[in-house]
Amino acid sequence: MKPSRPATRSALGRVTANALVSSAFLRLDLELDQPFTFLPGQFVMVNEPGPRSWTFSRPFSILAGAGTSLSLLYRVVGRGTAAMASLPRGAAMQVLGPLGEPFPAPVEGSTAVLLGGGVGLPPVFAWRERWGGPRDRAFFGARDGGEVPWEMLGNSWGISVDRAEGVPPGRGAFTGVVTALAAAEAGLAPGDNGVVYACGPAPLLKAAARLARAQGWRCWVSLEEHMGCGYGVCKGCVVPVREGNGIRNATCCFEGPVFDAANLPDLGDPSVLPGTAGGAA
Ligand SMILES: Cc1cc2nc3c(=O)[nH]c(=O)nc-3n(C[C@H](O)[C@H](O)[C@H](O)COP(=O)(O)OP(=O)(O)OC[C@H]3O[C@@H](n4cnc5c(N)ncnc54)[C@H](O)[C@@H]3O)c2cc1C
Numbered sequence: 001m002k003p004s005r006p007a008t009r010s011a012l013g014r015v016t017a018n019a020l021v022s023s024a025f026l027r028l029d030l031e032l033d034q035p036f037t038f039l040p041g042q043f044v045m046v047n048e049p050g051p052r053s054w055t056f057s058r059p060f061s062i063l064a065g066a067g068t069s070l071s072l073l074y075r076v077v078g079r080g081t082a083a084m085a086s087l088p089r090g091a092a093m094q095v096l097g098p099l100g101e102p103f104p105a106p107v108e109g110s111t112a113v114l115l116g117g118g119v120g121l122p123p124v125f126a127w128r129e130r131w132g133g134p135r136d137r138a139f140f141g142a143r144d145g146g147e148v149p150w151e152m153l154g155n156s157w158g159i160s161v162d163r164a165e166g167v168p169p170g171r172g173a174f175t176g177v178v179t180a181l182a183a184a185e186a187g188l189a190p191g192d193n194g195v196v197y198a199c200g201p202a203p204l205l206k207a208a209a210r211l212a213r214a215q216g217w218r219c220w221v222s223l224e225e226h227m228g229c230g231y232g233v234c235k236g237c238v239v240p241v242r243e244g245n246g247i248r249n250a251t252c253c254f255e256g257p258v259f260d261a262a263n264l265p266d267l268g269d270p271s272v273l274p275g276t277a278g279g280a281a
């Protein structure tokens with residue numbers, strides 16, 4: 001059964017910490033003016049309040065949250081994230097959330113295979129923190145060793161890197177894509193009840209869906225489409241989803257960002273309907 005979504009609130013946050021946790025990722029910790037609950041896979045829309053506000057709020061998956069604290073993990077890619085990176089301790093942030101459909105909770109007797117790529121880490125990290133068990137397997141892929149938030153991940157995540165530079169002495173990393181590492185090391189046999197939970201760039205999601213199909217596992221993915229409003233109104237985030245015998249557009253922000261990979265023709269299900277983008281796996 002799907003957990004019901006916590007109520008969405010608009011809150012004012014104050015920055016308590018905002019610092020690099022690797023060469024490429026910053027962690028933003030906020031203290032909110034009201035308690036906040038979320039489910040793994042949900043996100044928030046953030047903005048600066050007042051005259052410094054951006055035209056559009058920006059979506060970020062929730063890394064962690066408890067009571068009045070909320071944490072995000074982000075990479076600087078443009079104007080909004082550059083502004084975020086310059087926020088000092090005590091600066092204000094407007095937060096709307098939690099938003100979107102979360103990842104499902106674990107199914108009795110299943111083994112989770114968690115796959116995070118780059119700043120797609122937060123939703124799968126949050127899943128593991130909330131629901132992870134001893135049988136579950138977690139894998140994180142980065143461009144190089146410097147990008148990996150080693151301290152945050154501890155020793156229990158399998159790490160893959162595109163380039164081996166920056167891997168600290170005493171730590172190991174597989175060179176190659178994170179799905180290849182998961183296929184080699186997840187330790188599940190075909191037919192075992194594996195469930196993939198993945199977030200990252202499109203090639204990772206396609207490979208995750210392919211891995212799950214090959215193994216007969218269920219696969220849930222969290223998409224990071226461009227978003228305007230974050231709550232289903234602007235229709236700027238639609239993605240094609242399979243429904244019955246057809247394809248329809250779903251709002252990624254409200255019906256997702258988490259979807260069953262089998263319902264996303266863009267992820268390359270071979271049973272995709274003719275005339276869609278599904279053959280690209
Ligand atoms: C549900 C959801 C969860 C997300 N979670 C995270 C997260 O945990 N950490 C994180 O760092 N980022 C996350 N993102 C992406 C994040 O929202 C964008 O990086 C951010 O909005 C960029 O804002 P900007 O003003 O810095 O960049 P802009 O100036 O708006 O854009 C700069 C560049 O980034 C590209 N870009 C902008 N938004 C996206 C996007 N959604 N996907 C891919 N490319 C984009 C633009 O095309 C452009 O090339 C998430 C997105 C979604 C939809």
Ligand code: FES
Binds near residue numbers: 231233237251252254
């Ligand atoms: S971002 Fe506006 S409808 Fe999804």
